Amino acid sequence: MSNTTIRTKLRSDELSCPSCVPKIEGALLALPGVENAEVKFGSGRIEVEHDPARTDVAALVSAIAKTGYAAKPSAF
Template identity: 35%
Template sequence: MLITLKLEQLGCPSCVKKIESGIKQQAGVHAVEVLFNSSKVKVDFNEKEVSRETIASVIEKLGYTVKNR
């Protein structure tokens, strides 16, 4: 399943690596792409192993706000 999450404005390019690393650690995540300029996160994952809610929670635990949970 491929989803796109909209975040509050990202403050710096290093945020990209932080978010990608956090999400990639979740079982079932196949690919992650953080779009800095548009503050979006695209995630391809197996919904039998991880949920959209879990991915959003990981992002929020890293200190970012997800606008479309």
């Protein structure tokens, strides 16, 4: 992990089947500057390590929306 990456937490209320986990993770990892993405089905938490200069939080949200799920950034 380089110094420029930050860790962003998002939450989604809409994960109803664990099959969406690899889908969202894949969509996030395909974005430029995203080093790691983890979707937790149980709690609906999405953790992303990304370079905000290349992909900002809004881009993360819209990438998740493209897979068909709404997510919101969260302070913790």
